[in-house]
Amino acid sequence: MPVKILFIGDIIGKPGRQALSRELDRLVDRHCIDLVIVNGENAAGGFGLTTETVKELFDIGVHGITSGNHIWDKKEQVPMVLAHPHVIRPANYPDGAAGRGSMILTTPGGVKVGVLNLEGRIYMKNLECPFRVADREIESLRQETAVIFVDFHAEATSEKSALGWYLDGRVSAVIGTHTHVQTADERILTQGTAYMSDAGMTGSFDSVIGIGKEEAIRKFMTQLPVKFEVPKKDIRLNGVVVEVDEATGNALAIERIAVTC
Amino acid sequence: MPVKILFIGDIIGKPGRQALSRELDRLVDRHCIDLVIVNGENAAGGFGLTTETVKELFDIGVHGITSGNHIWDKKEQVPMVLAHPHVIRPANYPDGAAGRGSMILTTPGGVKVGVLNLEGRIYMKNLECPFRVADREIESLRQETAVIFVDFHAEATSEKSALGWYLDGRVSAVIGTHTHVQTADERILTQGTAYMSDAGMTGSFDSVIGIGKEEAIRKFMTQLPVKFEVPKKDIRLNGVVVEVDEATGNALAIERIAVTC
Amino acid sequence: MPVKILFIGDIIGKPGRQALSRELDRLVDRHCIDLVIVNGENAAGGFGLTTETVKELFDIGVHGITSGNHIWDKKEQVPMVLAHPHVIRPANYPDGAAGRGSMILTTPGGVKVGVLNLEGRIYMKNLECPFRVADREIESLRQETAVIFVDFHAEATSEKSALGWYLDGRVSAVIGTHTHVQTADERILTQGTAYMSDAGMTGSFDSVIGIGKEEAIRKFMTQLPVKFEVPKKDIRLNGVVVEVDEATGNALAIERIAVTC
Amino acid sequence: MPVKILFIGDIIGKPGRQALSRELDRLVDRHCIDLVIVNGENAAGGFGLTTETVKELFDIGVHGITSGNHIWDKKEQVPMVLAHPHVIRPANYPDGAAGRGSMILTTPGGVKVGVLNLEGRIYMKNLECPFRVADREIESLRQETAVIFVDFHAEATSEKSALGWYLDGRVSAVIGTHTHVQTADERILTQGTAYMSDAGMTGSFDSVIGIGKEEAIRKFMTQLPVKFEVPKKDIRLNGVVVEVDEATGNALAIERIAVTC
Ligand SMILES: [Fe+2]
Ligand SMILES: [Fe+2]
Ligand SMILES: [Fe+2]
Ligand SMILES: [Fe+2]
Ligand SMILES: [Fe+2]
Numbered sequence A, B, C, D: 001m002p003v004k005i006l007f008i009g010d011i012i013g014k015p016g017r018q019a020l021s022r023e024l025d026r027l028v029d030r031h032c033i034d035l036v037i038v039n040g041e042n043a044a045g046g047f048g049l050t051t052e053t054v055k056e057l058f059d060i061g062v063h064g065i066t067s068g069n070h071i072w073d074k075k076e077q078v079p080m081v082l083a084h085p086h087v088i089r090p091a092n093y094p095d096g097a098a099g100r101g102s103m104i105l106t107t108p109g110g111v112k113v114g115v116l117n118l119e120g121r122i123y124m125k126n127l128e129c130p131f132r133v134a135d136r137e138i139e140s141l142r143q144e145t146a147v148i149f150v151d152f153h154a155e156a157t158s159e160k161s162a163l164g165w166y167l168d169g170r171v172s173a174v175i176g177t178h179t180h181v182q183t184a185d186e187r188i189l190t191q192g193t194a195y196m197s198d199a200g201m202t203g204s205f206d207s208v209i210g211i212g213k214e215e216a217i218r219k220f221m222t223q224l225p226v227k228f229e230v231p232k233k234d235i236r237l238n239g240v241v242v243e244v245d246e247a248t249g250n251a252l253a254i255e256r257i258a259v260t261c
């Protein structure tokens, strides 16, 4: 039996949460979604997560939350937020980081879905090798289920594509996040893994990847520090639906989602 | 009267040129294209351009060639290649660089189209400010025509989006290149400029952004130098069609192009 | 007649200001110093400058203050701080930045000394080309005096050395700052310019370049954000004395200064 | 009984090898040196090592060779070069890299000296954590000897200093390489480890960190690829002498060496 997973790209502040709230039920119905996963690294005011925003996301109907480099932004909130069993951060942070890098979710129909979060290193931090950590984590998740969803939070298209091919046939999907721009390269790779370089973002599109246009332009043109705010107009939702064969874990279909609210 | 411009993303080596050769006439016919522009920075063996590949591209039916950071890879070819009046490199290289950063092309119907090439600075080189150079170049191009096409060769989605908004209403289109992955964010911005973060690439898709999968994975996992070759399977063409109002220079439509050969 | 300039490397917070206060008079006497210049980008709590710290530095006996990337850290203080005629920031920030990038100081004996501040680009920001900006600023300063002191605030030894050679014979001294580690490569280059890659820092040496050892190690090992404080033990002063021929602007001598308070 | 180790900073091409050949015997005599270690990553034409240059260095009187990021430059030579038991590369390359990251050398007097090579990550490659790899390697080396010399090949002063403090009291010396500029911060840290941020370089000082001045300036000013050559004038030798207590492994003295040939 197929499992249908809806994954939603980086939710940016309150406008992003509002878009989710308004659109989720309809998307779940229309696509017969079994499980909803969102990247929440920017859900609280554009930077990180709070226990309050986590609660809000789960109340809206989310089943699991992945994250990325911004998860650490609200420092005092981190231990509480990452104590939640269905909120994860990239698995390739060094030993000692709060939280976990993978989780098992269960659909209402009783299917277990492994979720793995990884972060890229190109133009980012000096983390553990995401390829090797993926090997280790997947071996462990496969003890529980063949259905495995990977959120690879990374900047460089080369690193994202390379990880997709590296895991091809071993996981159900490798979906990128972090650039906040949805890519048009969704496909099922040759060994059965659904792949897309970036799921995009959910929030204001009257912006530069979620932050104020004027401030972003000023920052690039002056090279001076700029204080960013989260704009509110032209709210859209970006994501992807992946259909997975429960028995084999292979992807059956991948469909890009872009909703102009 | 509308002008229809077909822009094709980074052409990767011989497979990329073959894809172009096979598909171009059909695309031009189907979309009533007036002008064909390609990014050629990887057209010769994946790295740079030669006079021979330039001739081949023009023979296939290309009207103008833009480029990017890889244009300098075949050092001895650079002066000859960039002497061609319809081959440009990013305009924001410092004074003294060979070649020009913008050009005026003319459609068979006699419409002048200004083409401006810029390179991003985030995670790239220390070039002149692309925003200020755009101001200067656009002022000059607008003396000739209201139809202006910008190829912004850049890595970071933030910088690309910021330049799009910065030039909104002043040019017909800002289309990104360099990541080799087509984005799904094509739209016409509020003041009339067509925008898309990346046009994608034209070449082998059985690859990591145009280079060998095994070598790319090995490079990331070993952090050692790796020699890259251009793969040949699963050849596809990526690009975008922009329709522009000749009189105002405003974009009327933007359509993503992705052809699986 | 020779002019003797004492330049003191990045002053780190209160411990740095205390070191300066305790040592300056003695240094001025021992070396017959005519002019005291300090890099103050970290003088206020380790990050930036305030009008109060500026006043404190001038009260101690400083004649001019240069800075660097951290000058913008205390955002609301920047306009006031940089309005002071003897406080400068790197000259190669884009047009529109507050403040100036060079200044003319006058020794008690009436000799004019041009001071130019530049910031490197390697591993730093996308500023204007420091080489070209140096050309322009030096031409202007030379209208006033042949004695020109350059503080090149930069990370990479290659960029620092290249600028030193580029300006050799045109300025009296090119002294680097920013790495907070004094280098042992002081010398007079072949055309008469005194050169040293880094003047070092003035503050707590029971630290990792001026910040807490434990926090620095934790940051590198966890890759997580860390809050830094300025340690207070083992306070030292780093700098350099350059002796310049007033008539020609050529350096006569360069001597490294390192005082363990 | 004390052991005296002479460590010589990055040897740049033939001029660097000539400087070593001319100066080594004199240095060994004057400082009663027991063991000579050199960083050889640039010894062959400025890029990497060959079996021939390795032989030449050992013939001159070197006992062990460390390296860094450039060791991989002469790709076909790497397996042979790193097969030599007394040539090492940074220990924190991922599993599968050729060669070893540490070695045990023995002085003519029979004292075992552990040598560990590490590479930094700031502004460099995505290697394994040098702090954790140091823990592991030092534990292993200490089975053999208390005298342990660490060459930390890194760019950022912060990372170098942090590793020095991290290993303080556990190794005899942490000496940096890679910037090619000798620092003036040599000292014995509070727990007994000798520390210096960079040993400097051995080769032509009529250069920008060992390569041609004109080419380096051109590269920074044009942002275009430049072909580098190794200059030959003003040859100097940079290094450091560390005196270690054989029984405890604690440093007794550290002295900077800079010879103008
Ligand atoms: Fe994000
Ligand atoms: Fe992110
Ligand atoms: Fe390209
Ligand atoms: Fe490119
Ligand atoms: Fe500083």
Ligand SMILES: [Fe+2]
Residues within 6 Å of the ligand: C041, C068, C069, C070, C153, C177, C178
């Ligand atoms: Fe700085």
Ligand SMILES: [Fe+2]
Residues within 6 Å of the ligand: D010, D041, D042, D068, D070, D178, D180
């Ligand atoms: Fe080196």
Ligand SMILES: [Fe+2]
Residues within 6 Å of the ligand: D041, D068, D069, D070, D153, D177, D178
């Ligand atoms: Fe190196």
